[in-house]
Amino acid sequence: MQSFSETAVYGTEGDDPERSLLQAARRGFAKTCPACGKGALFNGFLKVRPNCERCGEELHHHRADDLPAYLNILVVGHVVLGAMMVLMTWEFFGMWTTMFITMAVSVIAAGVLMQPLKGMVVGTQWALRMHGFGGHDD
Numbered sequence: 001m002q003s004f005s006e007t008a009v010y011g012t013e014g015d016d017p018e019r020s021l022l023q024a025a026r027r028g029f030a031k032t033c034p035a036c037g038k039g040a041l042f043n044g045f046l047k048v049r050p051n052c053e054r055c056g057e058e059l060h061h062h063r064a065d066d067l068p069a070y071l072n073i074l075v076v077g078h079v080v081l082g083a084m085m086v087l088m089t090w091e092f093f094g095m096w097t098t099m100f101i102t103m104a105v106s107v108i109a110a111g112v113l114m115q116p117l118k119g120m121v122v123g124t125q126w127a128l129r130m131h132g133f134g135g136h137d138d
């Protein structure tokens with residue numbers, strides 16, 4: 001029977017090699033497999049491949065859920081809101097032009113960032129051996 005300290009901390013079980021959190025998050029952000037960094041991570045826009053096409057690493061264990069969307073809102077919301085406040089304070093454009101620009105930038109930025117942020121979350125979960133990435137059941 002394993003003690004609490006052996007099972008509670010991810011990344012300390014068994015003889016598996018150490019996984020770099022930063023490297024896996026970067027590889028995921030680049031939309032590549034967190035294990036090898038070469039195979040594609042996604043099958044579609046947000047559909048993660050069940051296995052890496054290069055190294056065969058199982059990728060279906062991820063549970064990204066809503067975290068990529070929350071991170072997207074956090075990043076895009078802060079950047080666009082700050083830019084909108086600057087535009088409105090200094091009155092570069094009229095109100096409707098400012099509204100149109102900030103809404104268009106919000107939609108485009110959110111669309112561009114969604115896949116890298118999901119990849120980063122999947123890479124982080126892989127590095128931390130969460131949800132079956134460490135060879136154990138969730």
Ligand SMILES: [Zn+2]
Binds near residue numbers: 054
């Ligand atoms: Zn791979």
